[in-house]
Amino acid sequence: MKKINLSIVVLAAAGAFAIPAQSAVLLGAKIGTDAWYAGAKTNDIHVDDASIQSSYYIAFEHFIPLIPNAKVRYTGVASEKSKTDFTQYDFITYYEILDNNLISFDIGLNLQKFTGRFNNLNFDEWQPNIYSDVRLGIPTTLVSLFGSCSVGSYNETNTVDGEAGILFTLGLVAADLNFRVGYRIQNYKFNYFGTNNGKFQNNGFFSGIAFAF
Template structure:
């Protein structure tokens, strides 16, 4: 009888330690494919035009580390490609990077853009039913705006830029007990002077694997990123009213 009690006690202790270890330290890694539609345009003088961008599939990857140390925030690193291209017929003269594109001319337009997020956040609730995170996001945008005249391919103008953006960050997650399903909304936001930037996503999740060693979750959701910029960078003036939006799917692994 005593041996049975000791055995049950050891099993309970091991289960408790495993659960505690997961609570004490968690590593998350995820990858998503984003079917992204782009609208809006850009310029270097505020004369933004609406370009016709193609729908592109881009990637988003992230890794997050959560720990129990008081006052020290958790950290999430994320990197998203938001590259797209299209064409436009200018209905009036368009000057870009000191190059004049005349009215009725046709041009290719291209956005090569990478967004890197360094997110520091605290967990205010964290259980199987509800969790809420709040913090700050140091988003870094880096890329190029490119315009090429179709009839004269050598007439290509490129505007390089890199923009650091401090943003507020929050995440609310809900779980449905005994189903494997869950959902969360996550976003970052900034509105300052003539700059308005937002990055939101709404996601439904389903647990594919869940054990003491690893959890694997399938994700499907919708993401929208808005970039309304009025920014000077390395003697370049950058204006944009771009919106990137569309559905995505991916996997998250929790160790």
């Protein structure tokens, strides 16, 4: 029988108890894109030199208790030599535990959708994850440190997708303009292909731009 890692349920409950700390913002949105210079390993074999891959995301935040905020992210993954080419969609719901100029912390659930090819085998699967995001502001500067991670274990498929880096925020009239640089790693063990080994790692530096309204 398929079983979801119990830790997902526990952290989801913890997020529910933290609802009163939801941000005081009435309505907000974030939209951004990253260019990711990443190289891939398939089944522990280095198969591709680094190449530019893309990621896009949009998030909505509100003041309504009990209802989580939402974020959707698209990532395109390609490894030509191993005939691996798939898209990853992250459907994230989260609560803001802390949100001020010095620290912000979000926690929630991420339902990942994978569709495409792995080692020339087609797959179309969903994966539940725990999601967390943290930002630490550096006082008297426009710079902050950030990190986010999605971790899941379901039906012998294990996924880790994490990133960390530096964020520079420039305040505009109607929005904040954010520039960011960092490092991202995907470390996956897919159990979708029977006896075939489904290990995949994709990692490298990225840079991006985002608007926060």
